[in-house]
Amino acid sequence: MADRHWQCQKKAPGLWLGSFEAMKSPCEIWLETDERQARELTQWAAEESWRIEKKYSRFRADSVLSRLNRHTSQWQTLDIETTALLQFAGECWTLTDGLIDITIGGYMQFWRFDGHTPPPPRKQLKQQAAYVGWDKLQLKDNELFLPAGMMLDLGGIGKEYAVDAIAVTLASRLPRGGIMVNFGGDLCAIRARSDQSPWIIGVENIRSPQSSLQTIQLLQGAVATSGSSKRYAVDKRGKVLGHILNPKTGWPVAHGPASVTVVAETATQCGMLSTSAMLKGKHAEAFLSEQQVQYFIQ
Secondary structure: OOOOOEEEEEEEOOEEEEEEEEOOEEEEEEEEOOHHHHHHHHHHHHHHHHHHHHHHOOOOOOOHHHHHHHOOOOEEEOOHHHHHHHHHHHHHHHHOOOOOOOOEHHHHOOOOOOOOOOOOOHHHHHHHHHHOOHHHOEEEOOEEEOOOOOEOOOOOOHHHHHHHHHHHHHHHHOOOOOEEEEEOOEEEEEEOOOOOOOEEEEEEOOOOOOOEEEEEEEOOEEEEEEEOOOOEEEOOOOOEEEOOEEOOOOEEOOOOOOEEEEEEOOHHHHHHHHHHHHHOHHHHHHHHHHHOOEEEEO
8 A cells, every 4th residue: 555645634724634545436534623633533544444445345366355255165254344344234135125235246247337348248147146145145143154156245335334434433533523534425424513514515416527416514424326427338229337236137227317315324324225226226216205314316
């Protein structure tokens, strides 16, 4: 991580912005504190983000995730953090009736959501379907058994996990003052600003990325967005296919929204709801209206 950098800027009296890159996203932490503590906490947050990214990236051969995917057909012992993350993944699978499923790693190896690479053959995805399904693995306390052919991918929950985890630790290290963590638009305002003025969050207009579709005024809470405007494939007829895959088929859901933004208590909760809505396709709005949360669909 020696090539990575962070910076800290004063944005107003007593308000500091720390920034760095992690998880293929611009990352920010907003802190009400003094310069010394702002710089210390920014450095910690950056290094913690890079640690999480390194540990759970499917693109790194030395990551914990890659090690788990290599050692199938045997019981593997998990550390405390990985155990908790996989237990949360299991809860997501249950709460979404299988729509959010981290065992889609096998599908993900065939897709390139770079805006020009065509989708993989459906036959290839159909063959992989036999190795997808949370109910096919075994997780007992801190022991994991992955069947041969199965691959995990934490991309659907990893960034929101990092946002919430870093926000909680920052709040414990900074006993007073506002705190907001924002990783590429997935954010958690874990503590309101001292003067009770709201954090101002812009919902990006996907048709005009330089402008905001909507402004959210948030004292405390979280926001997350799922969408296909930045990562997508294009089929032979020129149809844009989003990067959020249906775990039943390995194919993006047809007739779904281009983008869903959800406001709730935590980033992980927002991410689960926004991704589920994307996978509901044309029923996305009906699903979100039942959840009794604030949302924006494009």
